[in-house]
Amino acid sequence: MANQKILRRLENFDPELSKILKNALQRQISTLSLIPTDSAASPFSAYLKGSALGNDFIDYRSAEHHSSLERIAVKRACELFNAEHAFVRLGNPAAANRVVFQTFAKPNDTIMSFNLRKREYCTGEQMQYDFIKFSLEPETFRLNFDKLRSLALICEPKIIIFSPVNYPKTIDYSALRKIADAVGAILWIDIGQNAGLVATKKIPSPVKFADVVTFAANDALHGPQTGIILCKKKFAAALDQKIIDTGHASLKKNVLAALAVTFAEASCEAYEDYSEQVIDNARALENGLKRAGAKIICSPTENHLVIVRADNAKVVADKLAQANLLVKSEIFMTSDEKISYPVLRLSTLDPTTRSLKEKDLSRVGETIGKFLISAQDSTAIQTVGKVIRKMVENQPLFSDEWLPDAEAAQDVDSDLLMTAMVHWRL
DSSP states (O other), X not given: OOHHHHHHHHHHHOHHHHHHHHHHHHHHHHOEEOOTTOOOOOHHHHHHHTSGGGGSOOOTTOTTSOOHHHHHHHHHHHHHHXXXXXXXXXXXHHHHHHHXXXXXOOTXXXXXXXXXXXXXXXXSGGXXXXXXXXXXXXXXXXXXXXXXXXXXXXXXXXXXXXXXXXXXXXXOHHHHHHHHHHHTOEEEEEOGGGHHXXXXXXXXXXXXXXXXXXXXXXXXXXXXXXXXXXXXXXXXXXXXXXXXXXXXXXXXXXXXXXXXXXXHHHTSHHHHHHHHHHHHHHHHHHHHHHHTTOOEESOSOSSSEEEEEOTTHHHHHHHHHHTTEEOEEEEEEOSSTTOEEEEEEEEOHHHHHTTOOHHHHHHHHHHHHHHHTSOOSHXXXXXXXXXXXXXXXXXXXXXXXXXXXXXXXXXXXXXXXXXXXXXXXX
8 A cells, every 4th residue: 555545544544643643754854953863764774664574473482593584684784894793683772781781790790981871771680780980081082091991900890881972083992902801891882873984984993892882773874773782702692692581582574674774775885975974064064163163072073973062051952942953962071070061962964864965064053153152042043943944944854865776775685685575475
């Protein structure tokens, strides 16, 4: 049944839900999001997730008999990230995080974590750990590896976690590896929204240095909302057993298919072009902010992030939302507990997905910068709103330019399509 016919029937059958759907679509079309976790799913991924594969049965009692779709997704994840092993069975990043904790740490173990990342997932008596914070130096906004090594030698952590979701600079992962080895710790890197840039080698990869790497398949990769774990082969059996013990036997075949095509897309030239544009757009956004007098932390950016000082960041974010411009307000921490900064954490992932280019992001940067030094009243909000409306009114949620062409799609996805044909009995 054609999509339009389904939508008409849905509107007649359930006008309440139909209204919610229409409002969500209109809101997304008319809003520009610079929030790092916001980015539309690929049409290929979205189609497969809603496909007939969702009707197929999986025998959850037999976790060792993974479907061919899971094997395809695992193989592609390993190839894309040059990883020794991958797990794709976890329904969300929170589940992936808890599996890693429960595999490598016992209650009351010491965990060294960058800005205490991941502590929020440790709930219940079996996940009570002693978290030790490390962070950037306030003078340089860099890690002091000598200081970090000394801290590790003192507290002897079981796990060292680095999750640079607030950091727009490249990281010396080999230095972190040496520190982990010095104290016998597991090195866990969460690449978060940097996953796409790592996959396309636009920024350094931690995979060969880390024991475990985690990330979400949505955000930058435009896939379904699932959690991915990459690991060294020697840890595969332990992680696999913990995944099974915690009830994550498998995902439905439609989600596995969506994952498989996501990894295939990320290996295509179109996605490499997208990643390059993400970084170009981030530089343009930063330059626009600077021209308007905004203060940037960790400039120049080397990935998709731009960190902007804003003394009243939460208030600014709320006011910009009224102008249909979404930004993330946070506290930028340092190793000195007395020094931290309220900031706006801006990302070019979603604007690039919608096909905005450097001139657009430069204009967005100037608009935000001017708003920061304005009275931030209703007139200033309306001014921002006019700019945003004009910029996004004709932009798709996912631009066709980032879809692989037919020949590339046929080359990379013939095994997936053959599997789908079997399941659909075509």
